Amino acid sequence: MTRSPTLSRRALLRVTAIAGTGFMIGCEDPSVVDDNTNSASDTNTNIDTAPLTFNHFINISTDDTVTVVVKHLDKGQGVTTGLPAIVAEELGARWDQMRWQYSPADSTRYNNLFWGPVQGTGGSSSIANSWKQLRTAGAAAREMIINAAAKEWGVPATEITVSNGKAQHSSGKTASIGELAIAASQITPPTEPKLKLARDFKLIGVNASGKLPRMDSKEKSTGTAQYTIDVKRPNMLSAVMAHPPLFGATVKHVDDTKALQIEGVEHVLTTPRGVAVVAKHHWAALKGREALTIEWDDSAAEKRSSDELTAYLQKVVSEPMTAVREEGDIKKAFNESSKTIEMTFDFPYLAHATMEPMNCVLQLKNGECHIWTGSQVPTLDVGTVAAITGIPPENVHLHVQFAGGSFGRRAVPDSDYVAETAMIAKALGKTNPIKLQWTREDDMLGGRYRPMAHHQFQASLDNKGNLTGWHQRATAQSILRGTPFEAMISGAVDDSLTEGGKQLPYSVPNITVEAAEAEIGVPVLWWRSVGHTFNAYSTEVFLDEIAHASQQDPVELRKKLLTKHPKHKKVLELAADKSNWGSALPSNTARGIALHESFNTVVAQVAEVTLNGDGSYRVNKITCAVDCGIAVTPDVVKAQLEGGIGYGLSATMGEAITLKEGRVEQNNFHTYQPLRINQMPEIDVHIVESNEAPTGVGEPGTPPAGPAVANALRALTGKAITQLPIGPSVTT
Amino acid sequence: MTEFTLNGKTIQYDGDPTMPLLWYVRDLAELTGSKFGCGIAMCGACTMHVNGQATRSCSLPMSALDGATVVTIEGLSTAAGEAVKEAWQEHDVVQCGYCQSGQVMQAAALLATNAMPTDEDIDVAMQGNVCRCATYHRIRTAIHAAAKKLEA
Numbered sequence: 001m002t003r004s005p006t007l008s009r010r011a012l013l014r015v016t017a018i019a020g021t022g023f024m025i026g027c028e029d030p031s032v033v034d035d036n037t038n039s040a041s042d043t044n045t046n047i048d049t050a051p052l053t054f055n056h057f058i059n060i061s062t063d064d065t066v067t068v069v070v071k072h073l074d075k076g077q078g079v080t081t082g083l084p085a086i087v088a089e090e091l092g093a094r095w096d097q098m099r100w101q102y103s104p105a106d107s108t109r110y111n112n113l114f115w116g117p118v119q120g121t122g123g124s125s126s127i128a129n130s131w132k133q134l135r136t137a138g139a140a141a142r143e144m145i146i147n148a149a150a151k152e153w154g155v156p157a158t159e160i161t162v163s164n165g166k167a168q169h170s171s172g173k174t175a176s177i178g179e180l181a182i183a184a185s186q187i188t189p190p191t192e193p194k195l196k197l198a199r200d201f202k203l204i205g206v207n208a209s210g211k212l213p214r215m216d217s218k219e220k221s222t223g224t225a226q227y228t229i230d231v232k233r234p235n236m237l238s239a240v241m242a243h244p245p246l247f248g249a250t251v252k253h254v255d256d257t258k259a260l261q262i263e264g265v266e267h268v269l270t271t272p273r274g275v276a277v278v279a280k281h282h283w284a285a286l287k288g289r290e291a292l293t294i295e296w297d298d299s300a301a302e303k304r305s306s307d308e309l310t311a312y313l314q315k316v317v318s319e320p321m322t323a324v325r326e327e328g329d330i331k332k333a334f335n336e337s338s339k340t341i342e343m344t345f346d347f348p349y350l351a352h353a354t355m356e357p358m359n360c361v362l363q364l365k366n367g368e369c370h371i372w373t374g375s376q377v378p379t380l381d382v383g384t385v386a387a388i389t390g391i392p393p394e395n396v397h398l399h400v401q402f403a404g405g406s407f408g409r410r411a412v413p414d415s416d417y418v419a420e421t422a423m424i425a426k427a428l429g430k431t432n433p434i435k436l437q438w439t440r441e442d443d444m445l446g447g448r449y450r451p452m453a454h455h456q457f458q459a460s461l462d463n464k465g466n467l468t469g470w471h472q473r474a475t476a477q478s479i480l481r482g483t484p485f486e487a488m489i490s491g492a493v494d495d496s497l498t499e500g501g502k503q504l505p506y507s508v509p510n511i512t513v514e515a516a517e518a519e520i521g522v523p524v525l526w527w528r529s530v531g532h533t534f535n536a537y538s539t540e541v542f543l544d545e546i547a548h549a550s551q552q553d554p555v556e557l558r559k560k561l562l563t564k565h566p567k568h569k570k571v572l573e574l575a576a577d578k579s580n581w582g583s584a585l586p587s588n589t590a591r592g593i594a595l596h597e598s599f600n601t602v603v604a605q606v607a608e609v610t611l612n613g614d615g616s617y618r619v620n621k622i623t624c625a626v627d628c629g630i631a632v633t634p635d636v637v638k639a640q641l642e643g644g645i646g647y648g649l650s651a652t653m654g655e656a657i658t659l660k661e662g663r664v665e666q667n668n669f670h671t672y673q674p675l676r677i678n679q680m681p682e683i684d685v686h687i688v689e690s691n692e693a694p695t696g697v698g699e700p701g702t703p704p705a706g707p708a709v710a711n712a713l714r715a716l717t718g719k720a721i722t723q724l725p726i727g728p729s730v731t732t
Numbered sequence: 733m734t735e736f737t738l739n740g741k742t743i744q745y746d747g748d749p750t751m752p753l754l755w756y757v758r759d760l761a762e763l764t765g766s767k768f769g770c771g772i773a774m775c776g777a778c779t780m781h782v783n784g785q786a787t788r789s790c791s792l793p794m795s796a797l798d799g800a801t802v803v804t805i806e807g808l809s810t811a812a813g814e815a816v817k818e819a820w821q822e823h824d825v826v827q828c829g830y831c832q833s834g835q836v837m838q839a840a841a842l843l844a845t846n847a848m849p850t851d852e853d854i855d856v857a858m859q860g861n862v863c864r865c866a867t868y869h870r871i872r873t874a875i876h877a878a879a880k881k882l883e884a
């Protein structure tokens with residue numbers, strides 16, 4: 001399979017092709033399966049029954065259950081359903097016999113095949129990187145079952161098939177895969193098992209006979225699913241951290257006299273990241289923190305306000321930049337144009353604001369470390385903790401928990417909250433497990449935002465209204481610069497500034513895309529779809545401006561410009577068609593379209609928006625078309641698109657982190673306003689039928705949602721929206 | 733001393749009267765189904781039923797509980813509660829799942845007083861419950877489905 005160059009930025013160390021990586025077959029010790037604290041539910045079985053491990057991804061038990069070892073974090077995207085589905089299909093298992101289990105942290109066996117020797121979840125890659133790996137694992141197990149049955153029955157293997165969890169011989173003889181498990185484990189694993197043909201798929205794909213119910217629905221619908229916040233260990237203590245009020249400030253002096261008098265407070269510890277209060281329970285720790293008096297040294301802190309930062313970004317864009325894409329001659333195009341169009345965009349910082357604020361449980365004991373957390377990048381978190389504690393990485397054991405959302409927040413180059421927990425445990429010098437729980441305020445004020453950005457656009461039209469020139473200039477902070485991953489920046493500028501802008505799919509004879517990194521002391525991070533968040537918005541809103549200026553229908557213009565991208569065109573047409581693009585609507589209602597590729601997945605969305613007399617508006621409906629290769633579990637794909645759209649709408653309509661003299665002005669959900677149910681449109685997702693390898697769906701739903709809504713509002717008001725968020729109303 | 737019932741069990745509490753019910757239930761009663769999301773009654777993740785009303789337990793001090801009946805997701809067993817939990821699974825509402833205990837408690841309280849809510853009723857009753865995974869679309873569908881189940 002091919003991958004776009006944009007992914008390499010998120011490929012933490014290097015990109016490795018799927019084929020030829022360390023897929024091993026062989027009977028292994030079942031202890032590869034971690035002692036998993038998540039095993040309370042009936043769908044997430046504890047593997048005490050010593051099943052037969054066919055390779056390090058599949059355990060088939062004599063009780064007929066098949067457990068898939070999941071190397072990725074579930075943060076809502078449904079990997080605990082999607083990954084077992086791939087195995088079930090190749091193996092020939094029944095859905096009701098499938099189980100799952102998180103893998104331990106192990107970057108040699110459970111690495112992300114797109115990230116080299118790093119175990120991690122991100123870049124919408126869980127299904128995509130596991131596709132061939134788990135198919136191969138499932139097919140190998142199937143062949144071993146078949147060969148075991150052939151031996152037992154004394155018949156040729158070619159006469160045996162496996163389906164519905166049973167091996168069957170043409171004579172009518174059958175045995176369940178559980179019954180054959182012991183014999184199958186004695187079979188030499190095939191080196192090149194034969195994969196099924198796509199047309200023979202029964203469980204996966206849009207034509208599967210029925211929906212595969214999510215594996216985690218029951219525990220998450222009944223309050224029994226366990227997250228980091230729910231971890232309980234003997235003698236565990238609760239910690240909260242007082243962070244510096246400005247980014248870059250440090251602790252100067254602490255008076256903890258009053259805090260230590262609070263009932264339940266046991267210790268106050270100063271760490272390189274702030275002052276920790278350790279107590280019997282969370283409430284006592286919070287009261288202790290309130291009673292602290294801390295003097296901070298803010299001499300090196302970032303003290304600018306948002307308006308100063310906006311002015312600074314505008315200044316960066318007015319200065320020379322680095323070209324990241326240059327085709328044709330943009331100067332000539334503008335010199336010869338009969339019309340030019342210009343537009344600038346401003347994007348705010350955004351918080352991830354996962355429902356579960358950041359947290360971690362960590363214990364240091366007998367030279368070993370145990371960590372319980374919803375880790376997106378175990379290799380990173382283990383390495384960071386090893387460096388802080390001096391414990392070798394092989395003695396740092398990570399127990400992955402369900403994450404109450406992440407959207408990128410739990411993949412942090414310096415492992416911020418995990419590092420803090422390790423610092424607290426180390427400073428404490430005892431064996432008690434420490435649970436660090438950030439409050440919502442800690443989480444929202446804690447940085448690691450989607451960067452602010454400023455974009456400038458110019459387009460030229462010839463005398464027939466054809467688009468002849470496209471010039472984008474973009475600035476934002478780099479996500480990777482100054483982190484251990486700086487070496488991944490391949491050119492002069494971090495790719496996140498222009499990703500999705502640089503790859504503009506439209507045929508324009510003269511294109512220049514330029515960028516320069518901004519330097520601001522506010523920590524930033526990838527946020528669901530990363531640079532695509534602003535580039536999808538600015539390019540698609542600007543394109544609609546061009547459509548209006550040249551009096552063309554936005555869908556027709558896009559079709560005309562997509563000559564080199566038939567896949568994009570097909571997705572665009574599907575969304576337009578399903579939304580009844582062009583059909584009559586009430587005069588206060590309009591449609592807007594946006595198209596964007598991210599993580600190798602192409603998504604088009606049509607928003608239908610109603611504008612009220614007072615400038616308030618309502619998004620009634622989003623019609624979405626997606627080409628993500630084969631949709632392994634189509635209902636989960638739909639859910640990811642629905643959620644991704646909601647996340648994009650939330651940011652576009654209401655979210656912004658702003659600063660006043662370096663202090664963040666939003667600290668909880670009353671000032672940082674997430675989308676609520678009354679703002680959620682109806683969503684109608686259409687998946688393009690495909691037999692291509694699957695591509696990501698966790699992020700690609702997010703980028704087109706905002707520009708689709710803005711383009712509908714543009715159609716209603718005649719004014720493009722160039723500053724986000726839109727807010728509750730627009731000027732008419 | 734505060735005396736109340738928690739999922740049918742009588743509790744006598746004489747600790748810090750300002751401690752929010754949520755932290756008592758999570759850290760001291762060790763029932764972790766109710767979640768912490770904001771601490772200021774703005775997200776609904778901590779929703780419990782107090783005397784039958786959907787209540788933000790993060791903002792209710794223990795001192796206010798004398799004589800109260802408290803039910804958490806672990807103790808939710810009303811007909812409406814069961815219908816909601818079933819509908820949630822049939823429609824695969826959950827994504828990360830973290831907000832869903834609160835959503836289920838809020839939806840069960842809605843159906844206890846309004847057997848056949850409209851979309852508008854659902855919007856009004858559920859808008860205090862944030863879902864960052866934006867499962868709202870399916871929450872709406874599942875509440876309608878639960879209402880139909882209860883009618884049958």
Ligand code: FES
Nearest residue numbers: 769770773776790
């Ligand atoms: S935690 Fe109680 S409403 Fe948010």
Ligand code: FES
Nearest residue numbers: 828829863864865
């Ligand atoms: S399911 Fe993740 S916050 Fe609601």
